[in-house]
Amino acid sequence: MENNKRIYMDYAATTYTKPEVLEEMIPYFTQEFGNPSSIYSLSRGTKKAIDLARERVAKVINCEPAEVFFTGGGSEADNWALKGIAFANKHRGNHIITTKIEHHAILHACEFLERNGFEVTYLPVDEEGKISIEDLKNAITDKTILVSIMYANNEIGTIQPIKEIGEICREKRIFFHTDAVQAVGHEKIDVKDMKIDLLSMAAHKFYGPKGVGVLYIRKGIRIDNLVHGGGQERGRRAGTENIAGIVGLGKAIELANENLEKEHERLSKLRDKLINGLLQVPYTRLNGPTGKDRLAGNVNVCFRFIEGESILLLLDAKGICASSGSACTSGSLNPSHVLLAIGLPHEIAHGSLRLTLGDRTTEEDVDYVLEVVPSVVQRLREMSPLWDDFLKKGDK
Amino acid sequence: MENNKRIYMDYAATTYTKPEVLEEMIPYFTQEFGNPSSIYSLSRGTKKAIDLARERVAKVINCEPAEVFFTGGGSEADNWALKGIAFANKHRGNHIITTKIEHHAILHACEFLERNGFEVTYLPVDEEGKISIEDLKNAITDKTILVSIMYANNEIGTIQPIKEIGEICREKRIFFHTDAVQAVGHEKIDVKDMKIDLLSMAAHKFYGPKGVGVLYIRKGIRIDNLVHGGGQERGRRAGTENIAGIVGLGKAIELANENLEKEHERLSKLRDKLINGLLQVPYTRLNGPTGKDRLAGNVNVCFRFIEGESILLLLDAKGICASSGSACTSGSLNPSHVLLAIGLPHEIAHGSLRLTLGDRTTEEDVDYVLEVVPSVVQRLREMSPLWDDFLKKGDK
């Protein structure tokens, strides 16, 4: 790696844990470790710490502390929302509506439900990744029990019209879940105003620890457990509480919220600079919307004639950490389902690069990336038979 | 609290995280935080760390690293084993066998399965908490797909004849899961020799962090996911890996194993001293077996005519942290299902005290507890109308 530069531009995959967050967690490993279900005074501190974390979460999304349930991460929260609502409400109907661009935690949970008696409608999206409200309305039947639509997409950063969706669902008395794993800590969220019934988050996307998340469940909603067992989390999510993790999540969400607007503005500017710079590379397209409808830290482009993994490897050699499609799917060889859903042909979808910015990203980082990327693309195109063909025959 | 003494005797509820364990975890929060699914070199360290943890676990229970799957805790592992096997094998049968004294993570998961088309046999236990092999054989039908029997009971410490059970199940081609949450790190376990197909553990019961566990799944076993989503854990348990937690689990299991035999011997002696001392209190009975069939750190007794919670509160005032029944059920007012299953009448089961010993327990601690408990029992009996009646009328 040249001059040991390391530029992390994969904040959407995971963030580091902030030192202030870690510091607040440490005592709960070695000193304040009492099981919060116990009666002795040693566990009073851990109970309080969990209560505080719950309040911090509630404040940020504008719900009651009693509506906050800690989980083992974002995927668990998503699975719980879908399976828990489905199994507990199957007497009311067996139909679920979601979108084609959800995270796999939602899509694969839906496939599981389809194998077990449920029917799922996957709403299409437009070329920017947005669903159509008309499509949603048309998809609703009298068997629909749940709508699950992500707040913001992890690959192309598209933010959905959550409040409009919430209003439709509330009116039709259908539960509305939103996977807000990419949005919490980065976008202003108000579950009351937006009429959200269930919402998933994961601490490691906003500078908290990995392995801890939240499912917000509006009061009075009928939901089965995903993890049955002891009485933790008011009987809804069994398992000895991950106290340090929960404390970390609480601290992290508070910090993120304090700084939300400023950081949003700062990142949006860097993002737009990066996008504009990358679009100077010929035969390059932006995936996802621009402006306020896009996550402040998300950049996603496709370079034609080349393939994503090879871009990543060359960038890595220059000290740049990036991803192509979502990190979770990079074990698979299919192009991203999100890029296909916005209408890209396979060969173009394969050439995607996602750069996601975060709190340590500076303007110099952006400049450096803009210096490196064009030469990397150039180099790979020179090796690519598609590029050859194109130069010879032109675009068909 | 008199002279600020604090004696923790609730190791079975949860342990502190050992400093050596925490130390190994720390870098994975702030420095080595790369998403292991990513391709860049930053994530190489996290991938290696997870591999190492997997190897450490595999070595201790004698399985292949590829058979180790990290989860968000013991309850998740239990739920996954039961629901995952049930849903994936329902074409083969819908019958599950377990026991009356399992942890609620098993029992409540079974109830969920009963509500969804499965049948469950709950084997009874004898007065020491052991199942009968004959009962097990008789319970098996040609619809039986899974036997789930805990390795060691969390309340009364009874260790089941796991190898015998394993052999029966293997012969009949029925999957055998054991909830070994209380045993791992404390008892020698060999999944090959004992013919165990699935095994649950939780790091916070052997000086690792909370919120991380393992489900061992023997190669070739058909099981559905509990958490669907990304390709983590070879596609079987979605969710960005809790790297620090996994590293901690690996280190903790290695440490526990190095010291297992010595600590087993040391704790068994302390345990027996404590049991013998407590049995000097009149009208007191030991719950669970003696000797090698009992977890080395487990003491559980019932004091007649008084109630468990009030014992705990008075002990707490003397700096002793203990539990009555299991910590997970102490929010509920029913006496422990385990104590009822070994045949205790309700009013006696209500007076139970569990003291569980661990690596910081000393002989002085045991002596102190033996000094305090009799006076606490005496004080509560003096307030108890049952004790009055007994003194006046004698036992009927």
Place this chain on the structure above:
Amino acid sequence: MIYSEKVMDHFTNPRNVGEIQDANGVGEVGNPKCGDIMKIYLKVEDNIIKDVKFKTFGCGSAIASSSMATELIKGKTVEEAWELTNKAVAEALDGLPPVKMHCSVLAEQAIHKAINDYRKGEGLELWDYEEKDAHEHEHGEE
């Protein structure tokens, strides 16, 4: 659950524990199966509760409720004592956790029973009271 300081005080230093040998009203409620029995002894003179004692088998809040309830009725008229509600006992203890509210119900009922036992002994008409179910146990699960 976390108990208030008042609960802990009444639990660790319970007032009025014991029996009254020449009690003229005794009430016992609860069931050992459920893990709680409360027995209240009254000494009533001139319609005034001159003395009251209790014996309780139960959890911390059952013992604290007994102690507080006996304090609250000591020196009161029988009519006043009859009016004591479980809510008042819980409030005097600075609150009880929701799962423990029934422990205070036990105290109210034990006093009602003891007063009616006294009235019976005096040849007076028994007062009616609505049996609250002390065992609407709330559980952690479900």
